[in-house]
Amino acid sequence: MTIKCLLLDIEGTTTSISFVKDELFPYIRKELQTYLEANWDSLELQNDIELLRKQAIEDTLTLVGVPEIASSDQTPASIMTSVIANVNWNMDQDRKMTALKQLQGHMWRKGYSSGEIHGHLYEDVEEALKLWTSSGKKVYIYSSGSVEAQKLLFGHSVAGNLLQYFSGHFDTQIGLKIETASYREICKSTGFAPDEILFLTDLPTEALAASEAGVQVKLLVRPGNAPLTEEIVQRFGICRDFREIKLID
Numbered sequence: 188m189t190i191k192c193l194l195l196d197i198e199g200t201t202t203s204i205s206f207v208k209d210e211l212f213p214y215i216r217k218e219l220q221t222y223l224e225a226n227w228d229s230l231e232l233q234n235d236i237e238l239l240r241k242q243a244i245e246d247t248l249t250l251v252g253v254p255e256i257a258s259s260d261q262t263p264a265s266i267m268t269s270v271i272a273n274v275n276w277n278m279d280q281d282r283k284m285t286a287l288k289q290l291q292g293h294m295w296r297k298g299y300s301s302g303e304i305h306g307h308l309y310e311d312v313e314e315a316l317k318l319w320t321s322s323g324k325k326v327y328i329y330s331s332g333s334v335e336a337q338k339l340l341f342g343h344s345v346a347g348n349l350l351q352y353f354s355g356h357f358d359t360q361i362g363l364k365i366e367t368a369s370y371r372e373i374c375k376s377t378g379f380a381p382d383e384i385l386f387l388t389d390l391p392t393e394a395l396a397a398s399e400a401g402v403q404v405k406l407l408v409r410p411g412n413a414p415l416t417e418e419i420v421q422r423f424g425i426c427r428d429f430r431e432i433k434l435i436d
């Protein structure tokens with residue numbers, strides 16, 4: 188079946204893992220206290236904290252050592268201290284839950300708009316986006332990073348604003364990337380049959396979930412990505428660069 192739609196992961200696929208680990212995440216740790224103090228009275232921040240609070244309560248049922256978030260009748264200072272402990276703990280484990288990703292997306296706004304952060308993209312990405320879209324393919328992003336964080340990264344990227352190439356964005360609101368149901372929902376939402384979609388990712392767990400839904404998959408081998416087993420390489424095929432991907436019209 189001809190590929191009509193490309194579904195792209197970000198970290199490890201369009202963008203280096205080191206940009207996320209060494210620039211984006213440290214920005215959150217560095218700015219968190221200041222951000223909480225500056226935005227304490229905003230509804231958006233209070234909603235983000237409430238989401239983190241609910242997630243922490245749910246997490247205590249299955250995880251050990253979860254820092255809980257102080258209840259809303261505590262002082263702002265004690266709530267802030269508990270939020271900082273919770274966010275850092277979740278980031279230490281690179282957790283991909285919506286509550287954390289939503290707050291991060293809101294915090295990165297200032298970093299991108301001030302020019303402190305530029306979204307990293309591998310140099311083949313822009314050329315591939317141009318080629319695919321000019322030949323009539325639709326391109327979507329599916330990342331654990333929130334839709335807002337995705338738009339910031341591609342809107343303020345090292346190659347400029349590339350948002351015009353995307354037909355849409357998906358994040359964990361549609362489901363986790365390691366769950367097959369998420370890819371079924373993406374098929375429904377985009378209107379493409381599973382085998383008309385090619386999902387590009389760096390993670391075998393995501394590749395397996397997508398392929399269970401009937402979506403076609405290729406794994407990216409980018410510098411700094413985790414090594415892949417021979418079995419996974421044989422099963423899905425790999426590419427080192429988007430220019431290696433040949434789509435039949």
Ligand SMILES: CSCCC(=O)C(=O)COP(=O)(O)O
Pocket residue numbers: 196197198199207211283288291329330331332333336337340364
């Ligand atoms: C686009 S937001 C920054 C990256 C991020 O927070 C993340 O979790 C990336 O995960 P991905 O699903 O793109 O591997």
Ligand SMILES: [Mg+2]
Pocket residue numbers: 196197198199200388389390
């Ligand atoms: Mg990834």
